Amino acid sequence: MKSEGSNMRSACYVGERRLELFDLEPRDPGEGEVTIDVAYTGICGTDLHILHGAMDARVTLPAVLGHEMSGTISALGDGVTEWSVGDRVTVMPLRWCGDCPACRAGCSHICHNLDFIGIDSPGSMQASWNVPQEVLVRLPASLSLEHAALAEPTAVAVHDVRRANLQEGERALVVGGGPIGLLVAAVARQRGADVVVAELSESRRELADKVGLQVVDPAAVDMPAFIAGWSDGAGVDVAFEVSGAAAGVQTAIQSLAVRGRLVCVAIHATPPPVDLFRVFWRELTLIGARVYERADFTEAVRLLELGAVPAAALITRVEPLDRAAAAFAELETGRAMKVLINCHDGS
């Protein structure tokens, strides 16, 4: 079943930290489904997590990875009337049950039985992909398919900023300058906030600087003094914890003003110590933010189209599908920001 160079190839996690190319059987779209000719699929930190075996309880092997994508509809199943062959699309990769307490509370994006497409079901790191029409998001003609592959992580950032209820003129500290951190910073800046990114890695700080973001090395400066100087002693209105590190949580909490809001974006596999005394003392609010809702996805596409997101700078390189394993390995080194897989191009 393993092959090279076929048009139906897919990049699959097969267990034991290995990614392999497979030829999967092409399938006509079912009722209510469309087939997408996948153009680009971005590699996400979650994909690396899967490769590390950290999500083996959730994935079915071999697992086609990929949930950040763009493409063109190539076939329509029965009952699809709102879409046409040739439509340029991205996918909001969530399916919900509609019946659990979360769905009944209007939070279907965090459904108790959520199907995260690309984790819980096959993803887009393949030439041709069938998805239910409900997950499609239309792309404007002026947005390149390359940049459109950033719609999903941009929607995460839009959701995070919305959860913060960030207002124009507020000070926002983004702790962690990886892909999501920089997207959060870009969206916050577009909202009119005064934004600083705190990031330990020099190369990531350089990239943040290159896209016009203010950036600080929390290991090199006295952060409390920096925050006090920036905010006239008040602290920041909003912090985004995007580092996933216990020290990042501490920096974020220490930086907040009275009634400041901390949006918890990163995944902390181990419960970090959290300074609840400070939470009490300054009446802080900590807000969990997970994935996105439909409005966030629509807004993400609009911001990409506007050029409010530095898409070109964030995309370190584009690799062909048969170099997917090498692309994952390079991301592991931390030297790349965002790597896209061209799902049609052979090497």
Next chain:
Amino acid sequence: MKSEGSNMRSACYVGERRLELFDLEPRDPGEGEVTIDVAYTGICGTDLHILHGAMDARVTLPAVLGHEMSGTISALGDGVTEWSVGDRVTVMPLRWCGDCPACRAGCSHICHNLDFIGIDSPGSMQASWNVPQEVLVRLPASLSLEHAALAEPTAVAVHDVRRANLQEGERALVVGGGPIGLLVAAVARQRGADVVVAELSESRRELADKVGLQVVDPAAVDMPAFIAGWSDGAGVDVAFEVSGAAAGVQTAIQSLAVRGRLVCVAIHATPPPVDLFRVFWRELTLIGARVYERADFTEAVRLLELGAVPAAALITRVEPLDRAAAAFAELETGRAMKVLINCHDGS
């Protein structure tokens, strides 16, 4: 200076875990001040903390303790026009600077330079007490001075419930059934919430039960199963962390529904581990709540007058001022809920 039986006696923390009676020099009220004949002063957990030496950096020795009180105005300073001798009052024991970032942001109750009267300046555990008129809160004629001494902790509970934005019909779990926990539960119940108190101590559970609160022993029941059964699998809308224990934080977070709110009431001297994965996964909100604002105090007095707070049941006993040290010692054992000091009565 130490004496017994004088009308001007005061109970002071003198360091080294000791509380002693002193006769302080009576002082006429200054401009804008009133003198209060103190009727009752409740002993708070914070007073125990001070006695343990945990707040030695904040207090000036000898420190007159006490910030939960009721009394009658006995003298007026110059410039006091809104109050009369004989007025029955309690005190909202906060003074703020009016100029710091917190005050400028409208959060003067958590002023960066807050003077918490009874901690940072002399408190009410004395027969006669001078306070600035700004801190006075009027008591209705129908409210006994004994019950009115609970206005301060009740205002804490009102503030906590308000910070939660608790709605009628919501499920609220109160983790910790001490004085503040039971007051939070009583206020939440009065707001129309469905309330359960989780408490490890049998005697505290018995008291909660006696005042008609639903109560559960988190060490004896399977809490996730209990919460699931209570909430049809959803989890609770609001949890109040009033235990100050890391395990209490964990119980509260595990019990919350999607988008549930955790109000952090208790003081955690050491940052406990907090399950930020769950915060992210269920999009929870953690909300710090500290002391109260003027509206909370007014509402506390109203609820005490209404009988919505089980004041009589919460007051374990009333002790004369010269038994203050013994009253503190009894509270240490955990056998008493709330002990009031009668600031005029000798033993």
